Amino acid sequence: MQFATITRTLGLLIMIFSLTMIPPSIVALIYKDGGGSAFFATFVLALISGFFIFLSKRQAKNELKIRDGFLIVSLFWTVLSLIGAIPFLLIGEYSLSFADAVFESFSGITTTGATVIVNIDELPHSVLFYRQQLQWLGGMGIIILAVAILPMLGIGGMQLYRAEIPGPMKDSKLTPRIAGTAKSLWYIYVGLTIACAFSYWLAGMSAFDAIGHSFSTVATGGFSTHNDSIGFFQNDTIEMICILFMFLGGINFSLHFFAVRKLSMTPYLKDTEFRVYTLILLTVGLIGAIILLIDYNYSSFYEAFLHTLFHTVSFATSSGFATAEYYAWPLAVSVLLIFVSFPGGSAGSTSGGMKVIRIVLLFKQGFREIKRLIHPNGVFIIKLGKESVNDKVVNSVWGFFATYIMFFVILMFILLSQGLDQVTAFSAVAASMNNLGPGLGEVAQNYSSLNDLTKYVLSFAMLLGRLEIFTLLVLFTPYFWRK
Template identity: 70%
Template structure:
């Protein structure tokens, strides 16, 4: 393990993170909301802390190994989330405990969107902006952004990229150099954010609301400056715009890159994961619309918009809401929560297990059925025209089994702590899938939970954001052996 180099990188990244306190300070100055001092103080605390870590190891420049990349990612996300909680603690206009502040920061940076804050409409613009900014930075992953500058620091970045990016197949680069890959991802991410913000503004949002919601939409985060979320605007056009950009942000960003480079939509429809993604969204939307119309909950046009919006929002693990879907009739609330387990596509800003893994699980299950009929037959699993190695399939099964096991353990811990079954199930699902809203006591926010539960759910958010194995590998003795 290259501990000196890891320490040096961690210190550098923390100092870079301190710069993110400047924009909310400017917002506080513009709106004169009295929140600037909290961000200025956090800026100095963060940059000093980062410098203290960096300076003793400033000359360490050993090449990172794969194990080093995992450790940097986990340390950085944990420390970053803890540092990100400081403004919530220092803000004198809201009273938040340490558990609340940590929960909110983890929720923001992991793009979960669960909140412990109520009365958002009355909060200072600076803290509202800061919450949205946390999600935007976490959406693509600050590590990927940092990878773009690591070559200038004499450090290779592929190890960090492999540890950070979601999905079962992580070795594909969009460009020959990893720094170019990171920059390409961020150009696409920034382009989607700008397009989303302009669309919101043209649809009637104020410039501040358009910027804030574009951050959390493209990040698939779900934070909003309003307690009523997207429902605050009571606008079908805004809901449809949000649905479009949530859908796009849930697509594998390498597909966006190929579409832009080729100036053709063909890469989308040739991709089996994208096709499965669309089929899932259309199917769940039709089910929701049918049930809502059968129960006379909405008329056809409103029911269609609500079905599209909430299906895309929950399935992509964004977590926006324009109505209380937890009160929808029949099985719809549970169906939507279960849809979040599938989540969005690999290499997107979404959470969940990822569509590509669900596709491979179904294909493997069907292969086992065929083997029962033809025991000596050789059956390949293919994605499109490409065969998938058994090693990848085994990794997907291992991920799925671990995901289910951790879900059950976390749910039982919450129930042992006095949480009812519905709340425990939906809270763990919402946090592990980086979704946000749940059912029962967490349908609106998480403020009613005790501190121990909030820490458990913060850990669940980190597990989901780092796709479980990146974090769990640190708890195995094999990782630390020479």
């Protein structure tokens, strides 16, 4: 373990994160809302802390190994979330308790979108902007940003990239150099954000709301500047724009890269995961619309389908935006929305969940086992399109799925032991581990009613889901620390 290099890199990343306190400080000056001092104080504290951590090991420049990458990513997301909680503790009359501040920060940076704040509309503009910005930074990952803009992280940057990027196949690069890959991903991310903000503004949002919601839409985070989320605007065009950019955020960004480079839709159409992802959204949206037409008060198929498709895309991509009181819909639809968050979006996207590609591989492996029962001596290869999938990848998917279920059950029992009912406990863990945000029962609107221990447990679940379990769990194994 290169502890000196890890310390140096961590200090450098903290200094980078301190710069994110400047934009909300500027917003506070523009709107004169009194929130600037909280963000400036956090900026100074983070910058000085990061500088001294970096300075203590400034000469350490050894190449990062795989284990080093796991430790840096896990440490940084934890430290980043704790530093991100500081402004919430310092915002005067709107200040939160420590547990609430940590929960809100973890929720923001992991793009979960769960909140403990009851009256969002009353928050200062600087705090509203900060919440949206947290999600935008967490969407692509600030570590990938660091790899993109700091050549000094080029050595060993692949280890950070592998630990950070979501999905079962982490070794693919879009460009020969990993820094080039990170830059390409961020160019696409920024481009989508600008397009989303401009579209929202043209559709009728204010410039502030358009920018803020573009941050959380492309990041599939779900934080909003209003209590009623996207439903606040009562605008079908805004809802359709939101559907489009949530959908795009849930697609593997490498497909965006190749589509832009070739100026063709072919990369999307040829991708198995994209086709399954699209099919899931349309199927669930259609089923939900039919149920609402039969058992709820929607009078037209258009209205029912628009609302169910919006919430289906929102939940499947782990965005968590809402346009209606989905928790008041027939239970079959509400539960279906929670379940569609388990596959989530595509690998290499900003979405949470287990990722569609893993579900595809699980089904293919299950079908292969059925064929082996019929032909015990047969050799069956799992393919995605025309490419065969290495059995190591398939085995890792099974391991991920088993570990996910095990931790889901453990965390759910912890919540049940805190007195929560089954629906609330199940949906809260699902919403946290899948980085979804809204749940059912007590957590349908916000998480303010939960006790501090439950909030800490769910914050851990958010981090577990954001780092896709193994990146975090590997630190708790004795094998990781052996020389």
